[in-house]
Amino acid sequence: MTDLLLFGALQLPLWGYVAVTLVMTHLTVVSVTIFLHRSQAHRAVELHPLVSHPMRFWLWLTTGMVTREWVAVHRKHHARTETPDDPHSPKVEGLWRVVFGGVGLYRRAAGDPETVERYGRGTPDDAIERRLYTRHPLAGLLLMLAIDLVLFGLAGALVWGVQVVWIPLWAAGVVNGIGHALGYRNHETRDASTNIVPIGLLLGGEELHNNHHARPGSPKLSHRWWEFDVSWMYLRLLAAAGLARPKALGPGQAREEAASEDAAALSPERTSRRFARDVLAPWLGSEAARADGALRRRLRACRKRLRGAADSPEQAARILETCGCRRGAAEVLLASWTRLVEACRGLSVDPDAGRQALERWLREARQSGIRQLEAFARSVEGDLAAASA
16 A cells, blocks of 8 residues: 555656656647647637547646637737737737746636637537536646556656646747747748747647747648648548548648638538538427427428538528428527528628628527527637637
8 A cells, every 4th residue: 555655556667757747748738739729719620529528628637727718818819919918928028927927827818707708709618618627627637636646656746747837838938938039930920929949749839839820720830841740740640530620721821811711610601501500400309309299200301301401591491381390489590590691791791890790690699599599609609709810
């Protein structure tokens, strides 16, 4: 028992503890850059739940960071770069304050309800996020400490300490601080972002900060042949396995083209298809589950006909009419669908008027009382925030 307390279940040589610590911190860095940064904040890659859920759990264990807060702070950084509203600009706060006090600046921004509400939309809002990850962020760190102590004994406390300081040191300090002060630049951006001397294995590609600010919507951060983005390599492997779908952005595209990719999620065609898939079909399924007899059969038949056959509210209206299901909440959904498509179409004609129309639609959708529509509105809010960042 004494040996277990002192040395843990795994008794390793010194190099073994170092190797295990580097592997675990690397997993944390990769989870931050792939899940929090490229997937959640910029929508540059879609991750299969088999990838995103383990990454969320690992980040809860090793950082205690809340997804919505991290995304909000990072989006605000892009929207307000190098201004007094930037959460962590060395030009405003001073280089060494960001390097050594970056975690404090992050906590200050993450603790601002207005920042989180405006920039954190569209992030996971399921039961485990609400009841565990967001409500008890420190519980993950304590659980990780217990695991490290059981596995490594007293050495586990040191392993845990390195895990806890890794992201505040390298991400909040080095990337946000030195990445806006020292290094080289591939692109002339409106900010002072730089690429740091290659340390890709430690930072997962995040050291290529100027490249990222030039093309924030790109899932790939390396732009020169000699630059190495290790997380892009992982994304390619995940994509080959069908577990990730990165955006296809060529290395020669300009920042404006990358920004348009951020807004592509709000294109009328894509938004319309998503509405059919994520709102109408699930609503019909839930209605069928509550109904019985002939009504249940009609609802199920209508849902089956809609799959792949209705990419617009007009097509869906005809199918609902034929099945005898066009009444009540179905009419509300069809009208909401039509207004949403019109608002998204307006974004490309008059961005300001289109945005105002989209914000009106969001207010109405959030107050609709239809669960599927309210959930979809949160996703659209996230797309709008990502396109603004």
